[in-house]
Amino acid sequence: MTGKKSGDRSQKSELVAIALIFSAGVFAAANDTFLIRNTDVYPVTGATQQNVSVLIQDGKIAEIGAKIVAPKGMKIVDGKGLRVYPGMIDSSTEIGLSEVSGERVTVDSGEMGEFMPQLRALVAVNPESEHIPVTRVNGITSAMTFPAGGRGGRGGASSQIISGQVALIHLAGWTWEDMEINRSAAVHVIFPSIPTGGRGDEAADFPDPAAQGGGGPATYTERKRQYDQALQQLNDFFAAARQYQKERAANAAGFKRDLKMEAMIPVLDGKVPIAVTAIRARSIHDAIAFAEKQHVKMVLLQGREALKVVAELKEKNIPVILGRSEALPDNEDAPYDQAESLPGQLQKAGVKIAFGTFTNQFARNLPYSAARAVAFGLPYEEALKAVTINPAQIWGEGDKIGSIEKGKWADLMITDGDPLETPTHIKHLYIKGQEVDLTNKQTRLYEKYLSRP
């Protein structure tokens, strides 16, 4: 509905208006102007305000205060005893692209090809995916949907390096265009890595038993050679894109438009970040050096060993999208709470963090990843930010979503308690001021079988 402006999109505004009018909701149609009264507001970016009202006008937050008088006839939501928070943002999912993860025909992530920046996740988002209503039941109003899973290459190529453009979407809408917040919030790079067994990165020529059995290269030297080769390919690809950018600017005779290269220009211009999947310290270190060398913006994904390169991340101001805190340690000797402690450790070191579930199935459990990190050292306020304002800022939409502030979209949840706690219920959910249906197939099956005699 907003997102990137371009000429071919003006005709759409009318359709969108109609879509909004017919959007499903408990309240009267097209009601994106209303007042939430007598409630506690948790803006995330500021102090909690108790017993205030929130005025929503044309889908945006117009005012927060104790003495807002509702114009006559305005819809009023009684927020007594309830809390209002900004809707949460999951920074890594495949929502809309993957329905039943074990059934390939229902999965549209993981295309073939090594360098595929022209692929757009947005266009494959199925607005009827059951993951959408299931996920938003827990207060998640938007999500980054990736063209490939965290490690990429689920489907065709196993050696994907650039999987495509990541879309930031709202979890409601009649079409993927309705759902769009940013169709190209990042370009996904799966940074090459060296599979190691045994003693880690430094042990030269230490054979990897898994690689030996699995038909991969047996020696570290060989794996390192392949790694260097992949890294070279990545550099070459960026060099080619830069050359293309020059030729394009010069509009030289015989210049041919190339979609792959076109897709790289916003990255080279620093307008779109690369979202880089890198797990091990070496890959993270090399990815940071790569982004520096190429003068591109980088967001780190997963980064299980981010702590080992935390100084670099801090220095280069690279945010980290953490995977689920509910994860086993990397190896047998690692502390049992390695994954749980990581968010707190990174935050303490001054790195901006956000959470991604890296699944569809458990996207609704996003707040619990943040909460579990709290148990192991992440300050509560920071946990809440890591699922709201931090991801909004990291993905370049901090002026529109992620907190309750005047002028921002009314992506709101009204809860009966702390949204990071499991038993809490979401009472109302709004996306751009439109109340969103909180039923789904699961609630319907529940009602149906509850009434079985």
Next chain:
Amino acid sequence: MMKFLAAVVLIVAPLSAEVTVIKNATIMTESSKGTIKGSILVRDGKIAEVGENIMIPQGATVIDASGQWVIPGIIDCHSHIAVDGNMNETSVSVSSMVNIKDVINPEDVAIYRALAGGVTTVNVLHGSANSIGGQTIVIKTRWGKDAQGLIFEGATPGIKFALGENPKRAGNPQAGRGGAPVPLRYPATRMGVEDTIREAFNDAKQYKAEWDAYDAATKAGQHPIPPRKDLRLESLKEVLEGKRFVHAHCYRADEILMLIRIADDYGFKIKTFQHVLEGYKVANEIAAHGAGGSTFSDWWGYKMEAIDAIPYNAALMAKKGIVVSLNSDDAELMRRLNTEAAKAMKYGGVSREDALAMVTLNPAKQLAIDNRVGSIEPGKDADIVIYDKDPLSTMSKVQKVMIDGNKYFDRDNEVSGRPQKELEKEKLMQEQDQQQKKAAPARRPQ
């Protein structure tokens, strides 16, 4: 290096304390006492007393749990930890002769991690590749003990059954995960799955009749020739005799009902339906059969047979009178079954105590060990977990875990011991490097 650390941990085997008192705690007893503020007296590995005011015997070890919460040790009714090697004997669709007990690995670090998540008792099962899988056992997470020391003495052993997509996968090699080549094997459909189980019990029933006749004749003073011993049928005979519990992996309502009817026909009981994601659809039938339901809190949509999974399953089955537990089937998830229980509060409005029972008392009932574990009551094993705050909070963590009155996990010790462990590891690695250098053949110039 994995072995090194295991060796280090073995040295830190828990010390036995004869009398321990945990005082000033908020105790979710999961008994008729409900949740109280008070103390627990542990004597010789058993809970001796629970109450608001308890006299502390002289010489007792006192744990002050002010501000902390105490619950019974968590029980995971479905796990594959502590198993050495593969979970499935995939060459046959009825593998009732194999026993998980033979491959228990006490050095699996998953045991320690489970312990750190408050799990004290685990039902260890085979995988789900076969209609009738192998024999199962119940263990306690007594980290540091040998394989025999892990086994839950006296717990009735079980056998794993499996229905649906997994057992029929071997009949559809192309449908295997990632197209992995597996030998083509009957069955390939849910019809075939039913048949393999029916055929097995048809055999087992005749086998039992032969042995019953033999036993009767022997008892009558005759000297008949004994029937041929069949290890495959022996464990199914035990099922028919009620000496071995059936734990059946299942998803869809149709297959659940199918197995209930087989059991009815052959006169045995299904002790638990495992996963049982569509259990809510046939809750009446499961309740009438008397089986337990051990399910995931909120897994769904990862395969076709999980498409109708709902997070309300646990609450709905419980409402219909089924004893419900929440299991993990996963070495990671089992470390936080306490918050899995909280999901039953969210989805379906189960009370706090009833939700926690789904990971304590209810799995104990399902494994028929509730006379020993599952609640904090006098006479039961002192399997106790101390949390820093409300265990149903996502922001809580385990502080201490006691099994049979012995402390097996202590977060304070764990954290303070880390630098020492790092040093020891470093030293062991250096030693190994030196040994390798010595052993390496010298390179001579040609």
